[in-house]
Amino acid sequence: MWVYEKKLEYPVRVSRTDLKMAKYLFAQYGGPDSELSAAVRYLNQRYTIPTNRAKGLLTDIGTEEMAHWEIIATLIYKLTRGVSPEHLEKAGLGAHFTQHDTALFPHDAAGVPWTAAYIQALGDPIADLHEDMAAEQKARATYEHLIRLSDDVGVTDTLRFLREREVVHFQRFGEALNYVHEYMESDKCY
Amino acid sequence: MTRKDMYEHAQDICPYPDEHELMRELMEVQFLVIELHLYLDTHPNDMEALRLYNEAAMFLHRLMQHYQREYGMLMAHTPDGREEWQWIDSPWPWEIDYKKL
Numbered sequence: 001m002w003v004y005e006k007k008l009e010y011p012v013r014v015s016r017t018d019l020k021m022a023k024y025l026f027a028q029y030g031g032p033d034s035e036l037s038a039a040v041r042y043l044n045q046r047y048t049i050p051t052n053r054a055k056g057l058l059t060d061i062g063t064e065e066m067a068h069w070e071i072i073a074t075l076i077y078k079l080t081r082g083v084s085p086e087h088l089e090k091a092g093l094g095a096h097f098t099q100h101d102t103a104l105f106p107h108d109a110a111g112v113p114w115t116a117a118y119i120q121a122l123g124d125p126i127a128d129l130h131e132d133m134a135a136e137q138k139a140r141a142t143y144e145h146l147i148r149l150s151d152d153v154g155v156t157d158t159l160r161f162l163r164e165r166e167v168v169h170f171q172r173f174g175e176a177l178n179y180v181h182e183y184m185e186s187d188k189c190y
Numbered sequence: 191m192t193r194k195d196m197y198e199h200a201q202d203i204c205p206y207p208d209e210h211e212l213m214r215e216l217m218e219v220q221f222l223v224i225e226l227h228l229y230l231d232t233h234p235n236d237m238e239a240l241r242l243y244n245e246a247a248m249f250l251h252r253l254m255q256h257y258q259r260e261y262g263m264l265m266a267h268t269p270d271g272r273e274e275w276q277w278i279d280s281p282w283p284w285e286i287d288y289k290k291l
Contacts, residue, residue: 006264006277009224011217011288056231064224074284154289168228175232 002063009067010161013154014078019091022079023109024149028072028162030106030114033138035072039065041119041135048123051183054176058132061169068162073104075158125184129177133170140166209261210290216253217291222246 028034042062046055080088080102088097095111106114120131143163150156206212226243233239258264262276281287 003265003267006283007213007217008283008286008288009217009221011214011291012284013288013291053232053234057228060228060231064228070283077284168225172228172232179232 002066008071008074009064010071010158012071012074012078012158014075015152015154017081017083018079018152018155019083019087019093021150021152021155022076023092023096024146025072025076025079025109026107026111027109027142027146028139029069029076029104031108031112031142032118033135033142034106034108034114034118035065035069035139036106036114037118038062038135038139039069040116041121042132044119045121045128045132048121049125049128049180051125051176051180053179054125054129057172057176061172064165064169068165071158071162075155076104079155125180126177129173129180133173133177136166136170136173140170206256209257212253212257212261214291216250216257219246219250219253223250 030036039062042058042065046058046062049055049058080093083102085094085097088094088102096105096107099105108114120128122128122131140163143159143166147156147159147163150159206215223243223246226239226246229239230236230243254264254268255270258268258270262279263270263272266277
């Protein structure tokens, strides 16, 4: 089960409305390498991963990804408060307004809706942990692109935190992978 | 009790007289706990890390208790003997003005 904490993992300080940045941030809300993909990927893979270390890590990182998904939502929410449909239209969010007003929806920066086809679970611990490490690197690269597009120090600060977390998660998954290799070696009968 | 006395009393309980200062400290300590938690998943035999985790988790518990007593609920299901249901009070996490932190 899960229990909600009524606070963010990291503060979101936004200095002004910025619809272009909000549009780009949808990449991490409902894109292929989004926080949503990460959370569903890890929390779904954990049932068949063989070692307790990896079960713990997939549970805990999956949970942290949900907290990051909430941070991205907060960024988009704060960047789009009190704007007119005309401004949304000018920023390329006219289609979003038509279907969702200013509600959030898990689609990518171009409006393509989230799909489970973005993630995988092979049931093979080596393949699954490699997928997870690749996912962390893809999210890290996406954050670097977003940081280059951001000119709001508050937004950049939050994005830097999220980028750092990808680096740490990559490191931890690598350690879990090494241990899975050891585990599989020790299990072999000759 | 005068206002000054109340302020000093609050300082005795915890050195964070301001909600935002307390929230900031709480977020920092919680981050330390999250980071040590993930590290321990792949280094369960690191006794120094476990010692740090225990200390940080105890500190976080105290800060959470203090915040919830003074400023409202962060978690449900905690035995704080509530006299009013504050869970649904604003602001929600996405509504907070974090520039005050």
